[in-house]
Amino acid sequence: MRKFLPKFAYLLATSAGAGLSPLWPGTGGAAVGVVLAAILIPASPWLVVVAYMAVFAVGVWASSHVVSRTGTEDPQIVVIDETFGTAATLSMLPLDPVWWAAGFLAFRFFDVVKPWPIRVMHDKVRGGLGIMLDDAAAAVFAGASLLLLNDLIQRLS
Template sequence: MSPWHPAYILTTWFWVGRIPIAPGTWGSLAALPFGWIIMAEGGPAGLLVAAAILFAVGCWSSAAYAKGIGRKDPGSAVIDEVVGQWMVLAVLPLDVWAYGLGFALFRLFDVTKPWPVSVADRKLTGGFGIMADDVAAGLYAMAAAALLVHWFW
């Protein structure tokens, strides 16, 4: 698959996923400035709508990308990290420290994959499967972030 194919560009989130070490972490970091801009312009609802749209696009693009490079769930596919990261940011204030917290929480749940994130990671296939485990991790991180902000922010 050409690196200029739209599925390649989107799935690797503008080639960030091609960074060889910790592509998921880099993908989550690359989601932050986009999330900041969307949140500043559209608020939490706008960011969640953007995440939902990107989820749908990601189901298509990650399936095409995985097929194009011949791998089922390539680590370089980071559009799923972007969606999960944006979900968490939607419950946080527009603040650098809050975004740092959101980044850390999402990475925690994405890396540790508590149940049912681990089930989604193992059992679901195709583009939906690539996207689903990060959405599940995003839901955990959203809940944790919302509670922390409610109690301590």
């Protein structure tokens, strides 16, 4: 068990290895989030909420483990936060490829740029919780922005 848990934490934190990509690991983790959101399409809303709560909790645990092992505050290989954030964003949007592409891009924008208050969370909350929390906030910003855009489009149609 002593050897299994660290390897399992790395597997989860890297979103099954997506974080090990030498090119844009965060985007690779976000792509895993598209798969997660697609898998959850037929699930009931309650199951979706429970699934995202579980991914968030597991992400905090796995990220914390990698942070403590590497001594790095936000290791680049940890991408479970991008997986969670992208999936959460897409789950808020209409089931349409255009909206999902916009959701992917909007999440990546808020995740990379980190406007206030996302930046505050990123800077002030440490460890695995901080890693996951700023991406949860980015998902809320991305989803809310696109839902407002969708509402505006509906009203103008």
